[in-house]
Amino acid sequence: MGLVLRPRMQARSQTNANAFPLASLTVCVLTYMSIHCRSLEGGAYMAKKTIAEIFDLTGKGAIVTGGAMGIGRAIVMRLTEAGAGVMIVDIDMDAASKVVQRVKEKGGKAEAIRADIRSLADAKKVVEATVQAFGSLDILVNNAGIYPISKALDTTEELWDRVLDINLKGTFFFSQAAAREMVRAKHGGRIINLASIDAVHPMGDVAHYNASKGGVMSLTKALALEWAPYGIIVNAIAPGSIWTSGSEKLRMEQEAAGKDPKEMLKKFETRWPLGRPGEPDDIAKVALFYASDAVNYVTGTTLVVDGGYLLS
Numbered sequence: 119m120g121l122v123l124r125p126r127m128q129a130r131s132q133t134n135a136n137a138f139p140l141a142s143l144t145v146c147v148l149t150y151m152s153i154h155c156r157s158l159e160g161g162a163y164m165a166k167k168t169i170a171e172i173f174d175l176t177g178k179g180a181i182v183t184g185g186a187m188g189i190g191r192a193i194v195m196r197l198t199e200a201g202a203g204v205m206i207v208d209i210d211m212d213a214a215s216k217v218v219q220r221v222k223e224k225g226g227k228a229e230a231i232r233a234d235i236r237s238l239a240d241a242k243k244v245v246e247a248t249v250q251a252f253g254s255l256d257i258l259v260n261n262a263g264i265y266p267i268s269k270a271l272d273t274t275e276e277l278w279d280r281v282l283d284i285n286l287k288g289t290f291f292f293s294q295a296a297a298r299e300m301v302r303a304k305h306g307g308r309i310i311n312l313a314s315i316d317a318v319h320p321m322g323d324v325a326h327y328n329a330s331k332g333g334v335m336s337l338t339k340a341l342a343l344e345w346a347p348y349g350i351i352v353n354a355i356a357p358g359s360i361w362t363s364g365s366e367k368l369r370m371e372q373e374a375a376g377k378d379p380k381e382m383l384k385k386f387e388t389r390w391p392l393g394r395p396g397e398p399d400d401i402a403k404v405a406l407f408y409a410s411d412a413v414n415y416v417t418g419t420t421l422v423v424d425g426g427y428l429l430s
């Protein structure tokens with residue numbers, strides 16, 4: 119008998135214990151709204167934008183690192199299509215100029231600047247150039263990254279430093295330079311970092327890369343918390359396998375190491391529930407989402423974009 123009653127009593131006392139915080143939270147929210155908003159229907163927090171307005175980035179200035187190729191190039195195309203002026207940051211100026219030309223042909227605004235994301239001086243220079251070119255800096259996409267294959271037992275200090283410097287240090291100091299400008303201009307902003315599913319599910323032979331992308335995910339949360347008071351929203355995207363020039367290079371490296379790329383592909387194919395590898399535009403559309411007003415109450419998150427790979 120006692121055995122039957124005790125759980126019920128516990129359940130009731132838990133319900134009562136939960137009821138008070140929930141009621142107080144509701145009162146707090148309603149009090150906040152009555153102070154800060156004119157009315158539930160017409161108040162500022164209810165002001166509704168149309169779908170087109172939510173995704174309209176006209177008048178915004180953006181930086182996309184590694185925007186000359188792959189995922190970065192696709193992000194440049196989507197942000198400029200939405201109306202933003204984009205500064206493409208890359209070490210490959212030939213490829214970057216071609217992207218600028220493509221954007222202009224489509225009626226968008228883009229410029230390219232040569233910069234190595236490892237350099238703090240370059241980060242400052244890029245921010246200044248962006249404000250000068252587009253009037254403000256509102257969006258930063260930390261996309262540039264490298265993923266050279268190396269077994270942990272063979273990884274040299276030079277390779278470790280190169281990968282961590284580009285993928286993690288570059289992300290931090292470009293974020294810092296951008297955030298300083300956003301704080302100075304008092305208009306907030308968006309920072310979008312490229313992580314990887316490899317950070318949570320290592321695929322082998324890239325421990326240095328896994329560590330760098332784990333760092334990017336952790337940094338995303340830390341900066342989101344620290345810069346929320348300035349209206350700077352920080353989120354990350356964790357792509358799965360996306361077909362880009364970088365991943366093609368990886369395939370060639372595997373081939374050179376005597377591995378059959380077709381075997382490797384077969385291994386992956388069985389793990390794509392959506393039946394295909396990702397395209398750069400699959401990531402670019404999510405970057406646009408994070409850059410838009412669709413997510414002005416979301417910060418510190420990492421969105422996995424892997425066609426279901428991690429589920430399989």
Ligand SMILES: NC(=O)c1ccc[n+]([C@@H]2O[C@H](COP(=O)([O-])OP(=O)(O)OC[C@H]3O[C@@H](n4cnc5c(N)ncnc54)[C@H](O)[C@@H]3O)[C@@H](O)[C@H]2O)c1
Nearest residue numbers: 184187188189208209234235262263314359360362363364
């Ligand atoms: N492709 C994938 O399958 C995949 C999966 C998960 C995560 N990612 C991440 O997405 C991002 C883009 O990957 P991608 O496959 O499009 O790469 P990519 O190699 O195709 O393009 C990377 C771009 O970054 C530039 N770049 C490299 N080092 C730079 C530096 N020091 N300074 C400035 N620019 C530099 C390159 O010139 C190039 O234009 C990376 O951060 C990568 O780790 C990619």
